Amino acid sequence: MRILISNDDGIYSPGILALAKVASRFGEVRMVAPDVEQSSMGHAITASRPLRYKRIRLDEFEAYRVNGTPADCVALGTHQWQHTDVVLSGINLGLNLGNSCWHSGTLAAAKQAALLGLRGIAISTEFSDKQEPNFSALEPYVTKVLELLLEEKAMSLVNVNLPPKPRGIRWTRQSVRQYDGKVVPSKDPMGRPIYWFTITPLEGAEEGTDRWAVEHNWVSITPLRLDLTDEKGLTRALALHHTPPIASGTSGNSQRNKKSRRGMNKKARHEKS
Numbered sequence: 001m002r003i004l005i006s007n008d009d010g011i012y013s014p015g016i017l018a019l020a021k022v023a024s025r026f027g028e029v030r031m032v033a034p035d036v037e038q039s040s041m042g043h044a045i046t047a048s049r050p051l052r053y054k055r056i057r058l059d060e061f062e063a064y065r066v067n068g069t070p071a072d073c074v075a076l077g078t079h080q081w082q083h084t085d086v087v088l089s090g091i092n093l094g095l096n097l098g099n100s101c102w103h104s105g106t107l108a109a110a111k112q113a114a115l116l117g118l119r120g121i122a123i124s125t126e127f128s129d130k131q132e133p134n135f136s137a138l139e140p141y142v143t144k145v146l147e148l149l150l151e152e153k154a155m156s157l158v159n160v161n162l163p164p165k166p167r168g169i170r171w172t173r174q175s176v177r178q179y180d181g182k183v184v185p186s187k188d189p190m191g192r193p194i195y196w197f198t199i200t201p202l203e204g205a206e207e208g209t210d211r212w213a214v215e216h217n218w219v220s221i222t223p224l225r226l227d228l229t230d231e232k233g234l235t236r237a238l239a240l241h242h243t244p245p246i247a248s249g250t251s252g253n254s255q256r257n258k259k260s261r262r263g264m265n266k267k268a269r270h271e272k273s
């Protein structure tokens, strides 16, 4: 099994090496990660300049540093390493729970794998400036998670979060109840206004969610999907009397409008005003 490992903390992060060590028991490992930290970059891609893919040595592993984002690293890494089976992303220094999934670079690397038709697994753990994660204490849980998920071939995108001292593993759903971003005004040394866009720690989560699990010292595993469609919203919209207006007027558009009308939902077409 070919296991490509990326992250958003950069190729020299201790988290990626900790993950590579565990993953190497399951297959052939290669690391491809940003040359500098790209945390909170989300799913950005580098389209306006070329990327470089430079080989470096990290312990006994083959590794490459890329001057791009986590998503770039997975696109480039799987291009350069044919027949990659699965992409792991992490171990991120910092949890990626609930709303963080929207801006996480760690999860974006796993998402990029899923977009390419591969499987992607993001793995994150708690981190503070005072204390680095104890990777050797987490190792049995990372092993267990990989044993579980590498067999689950139907799950194409999974988000895993580990508390510092886990007591077991739980399947969870993503918590989306609260937002953890906050703008804090301040002043620079010259007295000019500046703003920090920062994370507010959230407490108290709905049972069964990722945040709830980690608060209760469970390893959280959340299966995710790429399709963001609000199915209920779409069903409601299709049943509405008024369909979105179709541009008309110029003769050049009329042919296209006829075509698109033909493709419209039957009921909606019937009820169009």
Ligand code: MN
Pocket: 008, 009, 038, 039, 040, 092, 093, 094, 105, 106
């Ligand atoms: Mn990070």
